[in-house]
Amino acid sequence: MIKKVVIVANGAFPTNPFALEQLEKAEFIVCCDGAVNKLTGTSFVPDAIVGDLDSLHDELKIKYKDILHHFSDQETNDLTKAVNWCKDQLFTEVSIVGATGLRDDHMIGNVFLLPQYTRFIKVKMYTDHGVFTSISASQQYKSFKGQQVSIFATNPQIKITTSNLKYPLNNQCLSMLWQGTLNESLDDYFGLKISGGDLVVYQEY
Amino acid sequence: MIKKVVIVANGAFPTNPFALEQLEKAEFIVCCDGAVNKLTGTSFVPDAIVGDLDSLHDELKIKYKDILHHFSDQETNDLTKAVNWCKDQLFTEVSIVGATGLRDDHMIGNVFLLPQYTRFIKVKMYTDHGVFTSISASQQYKSFKGQQVSIFATNPQIKITTSNLKYPLNNQCLSMLWQGTLNESLDDYFGLKISGGDLVVYQEY
Known part of the structure; x- marks a missing residue:
């Protein structure tokens, strides 16, 4: 059974229509940690928040206490924590948005994590300019x-x-x-x- | 003798103060091809324009005809053409700005060209978030x-x-x-x- 999820990573919030379309049609939205701060003021509501939670504002920690999933493992970044969580929830297809646009090293790291994710889940990363996949x-x-x-x-x-x-x-x-x-x-x-x-x-x- | 140059690549024009500072203190500014379009309306003036020139507006081709350096080689991108040209002009230190911020594949390509450039010239790439070097x-x-x-x-x-x-x-x-x-x-x-x-x-x- 196909079970789709959209992950919002902690880069720049998407502005491109193709990337935003992923959020608009999302059945389930997972936010990496601090990315949930960026949903404030948009029409998008997180269904789950995954990460080490160190960059989540305190008032949002209270507001979203029922959907917080805390993983403190220092060997993986927040995006990997979110993808792993989605796998555990038996999601089969993930669209990642917001993984680029701020720190350049995070962007490169995120892009080259795609092969690792692709071993267990179908994944596409939508940026403001194009889409990354791995085979x-x-x-x-x-x-x-x-x-x-x-x-x-x-x-x-x-x-x-x-x-x-x-x-x-x-x-x-x-x-x-x-x-x-x-x-x-x-x-x-x-x-x-x-x-x-x-x-x-x-x-x- | 140290001879410094700043190359403006064809990504997003820099907005960060550290990146802009490179341009402000530049002794010589080389623009990759279409990047010169982005200098229009700024206080920065190109000293040389290098590339295959296919993305340069016609009126700028006329305005800058004395500083155009055309290389049509399809095996190298515009940034590499500009760095090679700087080497031939005996520049010894290059600061690259504007190499990130638009197409993500260009950004990754540009970043991982740094080791190649570092073999013959001292190079730093200033983005809006940090600086890349290679050793x-x-x-x-x-x-x-x-x-x-x-x-x-x-x-x-x-x-x-x-x-x-x-x-x-x-x-x-x-x-x-x-x-x-x-x-x-x-x-x-x-x-x-x-x-x-x-x-x-x-x-x-």
């Missing part, structure tokens, strides 16, 4: 002609074959992280086939 | 107690030893890119010693 085998992506696409290999040994991309790869490796950026879809879908690791994929809206 | 050996960083610090290993074999960081590493590897995020300086300096590759370092302002 470890083959996938065909819905796209459009001219869509800007970037792929990031999480290790230099990953062999990648593309179809319908402007700069094709044929069983080739990307020895550096920036080398798969600035590609472009040639049609209403493109394909990626990989072996030897995980790929993070970015599609501009 | 391949040992370095002591000026810091302050409580400064948020993240390190990104560009391959999982790099051995890292830290000093004065809250979560220390002792000749250890970071097998995944997110694992060195969310560290913190314990004093007015911290140290990093690495072997086996390049590290990208982020210090929050």
Whole structure:
């Protein structure tokens, strides 16, 4: 059974319509810790708040006391705590919003956690400019002609074959992280086939 | 002889005082291609414009015809074209601003190009939230107690030893890119010693 959830991470609150649409149609909203401060003044209401709770304002701790889930583990960040909690609640598909836009190191960290999450849950990260996903085998992506696409290999040994991309790869490796950026879809879908690791994929809206 | 330059990349124009200060004290300003559009209406004037020039408005192409440097190579992005041009002009230190804030894939690509640039020029990338640098050996960083610090290993074999960081590493590897995020300086300096590759370092302002 498909069970969908939206996680609001603790970056900048989304402004892009595609990202906001995720919240608007959400059946269940999980807020990372301090992110709940950012829902104040919007029409969105958290169904659960997950994290170490150290960045949650005191009045909100009282208001939301029944939906707080405290995890103090220092080995994982708040986004990972939230994704793990969603897995435990048997959610099967997660859309992450608000994971970018403030601290650049958090943004990079969050993006490159996607492969780890993808091992146990279907996940998409919607930013104000595009969507990040992760794959470890083959996938065909819905796209459009001219869509800007970037792929990031999480290790230099990953062999990648593309179809319908402007700069094709044929069983080739990307020895550096920036080398798969600035590609472009040639049609209403493109394909990626990989072996030897995980790929993070970015599609501009 | 030290010869300093500031490169304005084609992301969001900086708003943070530390990033803007780089422009204010700049002796020479190089604009990546379309970034020059963003200088219009500011007090900053480009000394050189470098790139494939395909995103430069026509009236600016005429206005700046004497300082345009056209490179059409499709294997490098505009930021790399600008850094390479600075190297050829014998600049020795470059501050990059405006490399983040719009497309997330460009931001990641730009950040992980720093190790490549660092091989031939001293480089710092100032974002609206912090500063990125890259090292391949040992370095002591000026810091302050409580400064948020993240390190990104560009391959999982790099051995890292830290000093004065809250979560220390002792000749250890970071097998995944997110694992060195969310560290913190314990004093007015911290140290990093690495072997086996390049590290990208982020210090929050």
